[in-house]
Amino acid sequence: MAESRPLRAVFFDARDTLGNVVGPGQLVAFRPSTEQLLESVKALGVKIGVITNLPDNVSAAAGKKMVTEAVLSQDPVTGKYRTIGDFIPAKHVMTNHEAGVSKPDPRIYKKAAALLGVKPSESLFCGENLPECLGAAAAGFNYQLKPFPPGHEFLPALITKLGGSKTNSGRAFEALFEMEHMLGERIFAIGKAVSEALKKQNPKRPIDKGVRAAMGIYVYLIDIFADPTHLRAEEAVIPIAVARGMDPRKTQWVLNHHEQARAYWRSIDVAWHRILTGDPDDRAYAIGDFWRSTEAFVILFEHHAVRENDDFYPTVGAYFSDNDDTLLMQIIMQIGWRDIGPFAGMVESAEKALGIGAAAAAIAATPKLTFKKSGASPKRAAR
Secondary structure, three states: OOOOOOOOEEEEOOEOOOEEEEEOOEEEEOOOHHHHHHHHHHOOOOEEEEEEOOOOOOOHHHHHHHHHOOEEEEOOOOOOEEEHHHOOOHHHEEEHHHHOOOOOOHHHHHHHHHHOOOOHHHEEEEEOOHHHHHHHHHOOOEEEEOOOOOOHHHOOOOOOOOOOEOOEOOOHHHHHHHHHHHHHHHHHHHHHHHHHHHHOOOOOOOOOHHHHHHHHHHHHHHHHHHHHHHHHHHHHHHHHHHHOOOOHHHHHHHHHHHHHHHHHHHHHHHHHHHHHHOOHHHHHHHHHHHHHHHHHHHHHHHHHHHHHHHHHHHHHHOOOOHHHHHHHHHHHOOOOOOOOHHHHHHHHHHHHHHOOHHHHHHHHOOOOHHHOOOOOOHHHHHO
């Protein structure tokens, strides 16, 4: 730790500290912990900044916008949104592009301190990544390692509704699931690209290296991420809504679709195994079964995701209190994988293998689903 001096500035990491990055240039803030954290720091009377590493395909300007426009809460009377930018102005965000080096290089921390007109010894860096905290210490900063997954330091706090409308419950569980749907859209795009490539595939020739890699990653994502993390978490909210008085028949279609998807995924799994280990005579049939099952799944779930956003989440959310929503968030964060960041990275690697990175960036740039004020479907409006 650096020599103790009066604290004049606190810097935060962005990704996994203030929120989840769900795509190029899009940060979804943690609720309610990020707002409470920033409120606590603001009460200290210090300057607040961000030090963030951005990928090559996200500019410094886009990174600053990503941080400052992330929504924290909504005033229940005026409907006005509160953002990270209400605490941290864009000019207080230091990116690796501007610094010329990335965390944990001590130079980026020193440049951030100079940007705010403070000494490193008067500064504190807060992030979930220990090497980055140690990099801050090497620069003369104080540092605070923040828990990840987030929120356990704020467990008593209730999560309140945000952006409620006819097609949006405003509940935090819905924000979480819609964030995962954004990743799902990119998985659908991978499935479409793989299907189109396999339709043209000569079964007597090896599958293109990029397509084969994307196929393996696609199978991994549906088996290891989609089912245990997303589908089972969605299914966990239904019994609470039923306990609060909802007719279970209102959401039976969700369970039906989930079981149909699992049937398609099982078919894809078997076809993939046949492609990898089967005999040459069966190869053409296995390739056909892979793309046909994938195509059927994508067609169903593109519709399924929109209907969940517009129908399922508002239906069950109407039966929840703030306390129900808060407790459910704590429960569903224990189902499957707590951090979807690595899976987003795997999606990106499959996109690169297929050469569809630009399309993925366009999907990620669609309107933020959770925060639309309009009664129209955000997904539908973006199509």
